[in-house]
Amino acid sequence: MRLLLASSSPRRRALLSLLVSDFESLAPDIDERPRTLESPADYVARLASEKAKTGAADQRVSLGSDTTVAMGHEILGKPRDSQDAAAMLRALSGNTHEVHTAVAVAYTGGIKTETCTTSVRFTELSEAAIQQYLLTDEPWDKAGAYGIQGYAGAFVSQIKGSYSAVVGLPLCETRALLIEAGVPVRHG
Numbered sequence: 001m002r003l004l005l006a007s008s009s010p011r012r013r014a015l016l017s018l019l020v021s022d023f024e025s026l027a028p029d030i031d032e033r034p035r036t037l038e039s040p041a042d043y044v045a046r047l048a049s050e051k052a053k054t055g056a057a058d059q060r061v062s063l064g065s066d067t068t069v070a071m072g073h074e075i076l077g078k079p080r081d082s083q084d085a086a087a088m089l090r091a092l093s094g095n096t097h098e099v100h101t102a103v104a105v106a107y108t109g110g111i112k113t114e115t116c117t118t119s120v121r122f123t124e125l126s127e128a129a130i131q132q133y134l135l136t137d138e139p140w141d142k143a144g145a146y147g148i149q150g151y152a153g154a155f156v157s158q159i160k161g162s163y164s165a166v167v168g169l170p171l172c173e174t175r176a177l178l179i180e181a182g183v184p185v186r187h188g
Contacts, residue, residue, distance in 0.1 A: 001107075001182050006051040006064040015169040016063070019178065019185045020071065028054040028064065032077075040070035040100045045115050048102035052113075056106035061181045067101040067168050069144025076144040084133050085145035089133065093125040096158075099144070101165040105177040112180065114173040118134065118161025120148070125155060 005016055008027035016023060026053045034043050044066040051064025069076040071091055079085035099120055104113040137143040138152060146152035148159075148166045164171040178185050 001108075001184075002060045003178075003183050004055040004060055004062045006055040009168055010146075011168040012065055015167060015171060017166055018171065019175055020140050020183065021186065023063075026055060030178075032052065032066075032071060034075050039073060040068050040075050040098065041102075041115050041117060042047060043075060044068050044100045044102040045104070045113050048104040048115075049106075049113050052104035052106035054110075058108065061107040061178070061183050063103065063105050063174070063178070065101065065169050066168070067099060067143050067165070069146075070098045070100060070165075071095070078141060078143060078144045079139055085134055085139045086130055088145040089125060089130045089139075091121045092146070092155075093130075094122060096121040097144070099166045101162075101168065101170055103170055103174050103177060105174075105181045107181045109181065112177050114166040114177060115168070116162050116170040116173060118159060118163075118166050120156055120160075121158040122155050122165060123157045129155075146160060169176045 003023040005023050005025045006028045030050045047066035048064045052062045055062030076088050099118045102115040138147050138150045162170045175185055
C-alpha cells in the first residue's frame, strides 16, 4: 500500500521515516485559519483530517498532521514577524502551555484521527535570551515560535506527554493508525 505524507514539514518527514521507509510527500493547500470559537484540539484535528483527505486515493493511504501551541484557548500559530514571535516567547516564559498535535490517516476504509495534548513548561526567559533566540532560524515556521528539538529545548523545564507530538508527529498514535490502515511499519 502506497503512503503519502500530506505535509512539507521536514520534521514530520524525519519522524515518519522512523516508522515507514517508503513514502511520498506533498504539501496540501488548505485554509489553516482557526474558526470562531474552535478549540485548539478541534482546530488541529480538523486541519489534520483536511490534509489527509487531500491526498487520499485508491490504493493510497494519506497521512495528515497538524500542531499548535495554546495558552488556554488562545492558539499561538506561526509568528508573523519578530514582534509577534517575541510576544509569544514572553507569554510562554515561566508558564505551562499545551501543544496539541493531531494525526489523521485517510484510506479506502475511511478516515481516523487521533489528537495528543502535551503539557510543556518553559523556564523564565530574559529579554536577552528571547532576542538572541530570534536571531536563529528556528522560530519562523513553528507554532508558538519555538522548536523543542532545537535550541529552544533548553527553555523547556518540564514536559508531560509525547515529545514526538511536540516536534510534530505523535509516533505511537501514528504507528497504530498506519497498522490499522494496512500500512507495513518497521518493527510491526
